[in-house]
Amino acid sequence: MTDQPILRVENLKVHFPFSRGGFWRPETGVVRAVDDVSFEIAAGETLGLVGESGCGKSTTARAIVGLVKPTAGTVTLDGTVINGLSEAALRPHRRVVQMVFQDPFASLNPRMTVGSIIGEPLRIHGLARGRDLKLEVLRLLDLVGLNPRFLNRYPHEFSGGQRQRIGIARALAVEPKLILCDEPVSALDVSIQAQIINLLMDLQQRLGLSYLFIAHDLAVIRHIATRVGVMYLGRIVELARAAELYANPTHPYTEALMSAVPIPDPVESAKRSRIVLQGEVPSPDREYPGCALADRCWLVQDRCRTDRPVLRTGTGVTADPNPSSPHQAACWVRQGE
């Protein structure tokens, strides 16, 4: 493992301008989908990003691969700053990072056979052709646990879990170092979800992959992630090693989120008390000068409404025994001074 992270994201912002209200009373504004997010992913590591719908976790991933254009910030992939590069200059770097999507029904072209879906990235990057291409595709099918007989079949002939395996094989084709997994198991049945999680973890061990793993399910994240970032309204509010985060959640939002997850054990379930946040997640089309959670937080103080808390270690945040990945939170109250 080298010291250089495979991915470094610094002060990433993705703002979407919008206009609404019709012709007579136009109203314009900006949705701050991702608002100043920074993190690193080391080689062989899995960073989990967790948060509720609209928190910006998917947009973060899409901005990293250039599916949406970042408004500000830098994305450094394997030592190269990639945002701002021309399409041609970007192409060799695209091989370093691949994506696996949530919906295994929408992310595969229904008119292409499994063989051509998995082989396409190899052809585009000029990595294999002819007989080599076919052999490589067969190797990939085997790698993700699919039968080589499936080569000439079409996506509709497969179940959700099998399609997700096809999507993973396609991502692996160009031998990436980093895979961005955007809710890869949330559309799958429980029993199949476990198969795909196991597959992703096996592949990581065998191939030394790094993952950015996005999910709304805190239990899935706990299982797969090395470190976890909790997002709320476009910001990372807490970042720590997984074991540390789940043992000592510090940010009030993390605490509330964890207390809301149903536990599959009636005895444990009856013992828990739930922290209720006021109201619902507000719209990200407003600017929050202070903490984004201020309106819903039970610990709120005056300062939280005016000054934006930065993600950092602090007296109120439990120190992580592992100094290379400190436990950080963005909360004025919990951090102390």
Added chain:
Amino acid sequence: MTEPNPSAPLLSVRDLHVSFQTDDGLIEAVRGVSFDLARGETLGIVGESGSGKSVTNLALMGVIPTPPGRIDQGKANFDGHDLLAMSQSRLMAIRGRRIGMIFQDPMTALNPLMTIGQQLTEVTRRHLGLSPTAADRRAAEMLEMVGISSPGERLGDYPHEFSGGMRQRVMIAMALSCEPDILIADEPTTALDVTIQAQILELLAELQQRRGTSIILVTHDLGVVAGVCDRVLVMYAGRVVEQATVGDLFAAHRHPYTLGLLQSLPRLDRDQSTRLDAIAGQPPDMARIPSGCSFRPRCPVAMERCETDSPPLRELGPGHASACWHDDAAAAKRAAANADSPSEADR
């Protein structure tokens, strides 16, 4: 049978069979489901996609599209009347009035062209015969009860002006506005974030306590089951494979499929860096249901007999039943072991 008896189940479903004619041939979606629902009870139905859990409830509500669907067989005794043998007009007097339903996706279940107020008052005017002003008052009360602030003003809003969690609250308000005896909730929180899910589940539990409503909760989330259900049916390939109290389901489950489901869950409350014990194989293709026990191709303990004979759901103890040949074997072994030494009772 038509005598009202307070200890008798409110709803009693027996041997329900539902099939659909498709391009793939005849699909038997529900293959002999039976269960009882007591007054004030929350019954969970869990299972994966295609297990027949939603179709079971659609059949009870009389909303199976026919054709291609068909209720082939079965009885559903509700308060002395068979829901499945009832005329549409009699069913319409019960549906929405005495049995309410909440669907997974509140956006598609609400009419986008009608205000929330119009949709809420439609139910009470039709079923309870309320006057327009009384219905408006009732609608505002219901919105307030489900925790929507300034309900009077929001009656004029359209569904798109509400968030997902709010829409689900409106659905609940609508389903409960006639104070039904049974509320059927089909994945009511699946489309919602966890914090909103927790709010909605708490709301349902609170309403149930206040009114004594019976709830059938269809879900794939065993965490939700543990939190709110009294009893649980586990369905697989159109059949009930295990039926237990919520305590037994988690602590003393018997069917290999139930065990598989529980073991394949990543847990928030436990540190586990090991592999998950996933159930092998794929969910059953309902057009080609395997012979014998339908779980057999994925079952780690399948025996010869499982290939040929389908195991019936058999009582193992009070309120606990499972459909697995191993329980037979276990019972025989237990009997044999009991003859020698009484200690070797468990499998």
